[in-house]
Amino acid sequence: DQQVKQNSPSLSVQEGRISILNCDYTNSMFDYFLWYKKYPAEGPTFLISISSIKDKNEDGRFTVFLNKSAKHLSLHIVPSQPGDSAVYFCAGGATNKLIFGTGTLLAVQP
Amino acid sequence: NAGVMQNPRHLVRRRGQEARLRCSPMKGHSHVYWYRQLPEEGLKFMVYLQKENIIDESGMPKERFSAEFPKEGPSILRIQQVVRGDSAAYFCASSPRASGNSQETQYFGPGTRLLVL
Numbered sequence: 001d002q003q004v005k006q007n008s009p010s011l012s013v014q015e016g017r018i019s020i021l022n023c024d025y026t027n028s029m030f031d032y033f034l035w036y037k038k039y040p041a042e043g044p045t046f047l048i049s050i051s052s053i054k055d056k057n058e059d060g061r062f063t064v065f066l067n068k069s070a071k072h073l074s075l076h077i078v079p080s081q082p083g084d085s086a087v088y089f090c091a092g093g094a095t096n097k098l099i100f101g102t103g104t105l106l107a108v109q110p
Numbered sequence: 111n112a113g114v115m116q117n118p119r120h121l122v123r124r125r126g127q128e129a130r131l132r133c134s135p136m137k138g139h140s141h142v143y144w145y146r147q148l149p150e151e152g153l154k155f156m157v158y159l160q161k162e163n164i165i166d167e168s169g170m171p172k173e174r175f176s177a178e179f180p181k182e183g184p185s186i187l188r189i190q191q192v193v194r195g196d197s198a199a200y201f202c203a204s205s206p207r208a209s210g211n212s213q214e215t216q217y218f219g220p221g222t223r224l225l226v227l
Contacts, residue, residue, distance in 0.1 A: 004152075009204065019138060032213040043114070043201050043218035044153070053212060096166040096208070098216060100152035 004026040004092050006101035014109050018092065019077040021104050023090035028097075030092035035064060035075045038087045038103070047088075048075070080108045112137065114204050114219035115184075122225045124135045129189040129196070130224045135204030143203040143216055144177060153201060159185060167209075192226045199223050 005024045013019045025034075030049050036044035040074055050057040050064045050073070057064050063076045085108045091098040115134040123129050135142050140161050145153040154171040159179040170177065174192075179185040189196055200223075203216035 006152075034215065040219075041223075043116075043220045045216050046217060047214065049215060074200040091153075093213060094157045096155075097169070098145075098203075099155065100145075100225075102150075104151040 002102075003099050004090060004101040006090060006104050008104050010105040010107070012107045012109060013080045015082055016079045019075075019080045019106055019108065021075040021077075021106065022086050022088075023073045023101055025069060025073070025077075025092050027092060027094065027099070028071070030094055032093040033066065033073050034063070034091045034093060034098065035062075036089045036091065036100075037084075038089060044089060045083070049093075072095065077106075080106075082108050083108050084108050114139075114202055114217055116200075116202050116222050118222060119220060120223050120225070122227065123192045124227050125150055125193055126191050128159075129192050129226075131187040131189075131200050131202075132218060133185040133187070133202030133204075133208065135185070135202075135208075136217055139204035139206050139217075140215075141205045141208055142179050143205075144185075144187050145201045145203065145218075147199045156187075160208075180224035189224075190223075193227045197224055197226045213225070216227075 034049040035047040038044045066073045087103040089103045091100045144156040147153045157177045158166040169176045174190045177186045199221045199222045205214040
């Protein structure tokens, strides 16, 4: 049972443009959501989070939007930079654990 | 301010051997979580521990796997009699408080890549 889904395995974007990464979830009990960025052979690095009672959170170039009625969240990166190229995981926060999606590989072309 | 430390970074074992993975949480963090990532998949929760206590092991396989977080020293994930299907990246994370309703961010280590031959 995949409670958190990232249906796009990969995304390619031009440098300077907006990257939009999407995530859907089925578990209404998540209290918060997080986005992590992961480079090969490294651990996930925390990017940004959002409480389930909010619909938007912004931190610099990163903005996360939450649509609870659609059970959908998205991460916007503006402007995209080549250093943003990595795998991005969304995760739902439940008691004692995080439930991760399968990740989206973002490639930002110079 | 060192982050979460894991060692070894790479571990090769033959079928039937034991694997011991170590995790030192960030300074001031007393909550440790273990996750496993199989190839082409996301991270899957295994176990959540506080000092000397296992709080949630709902993601741990019933056999061969065990975890501890002693009063002194790192958290240990132990896999007995490893099989090829245990080959994966094992990540440890830590948080200063319980990562449930308080929305605590979990900070991850670099992982241990286990290869079973």
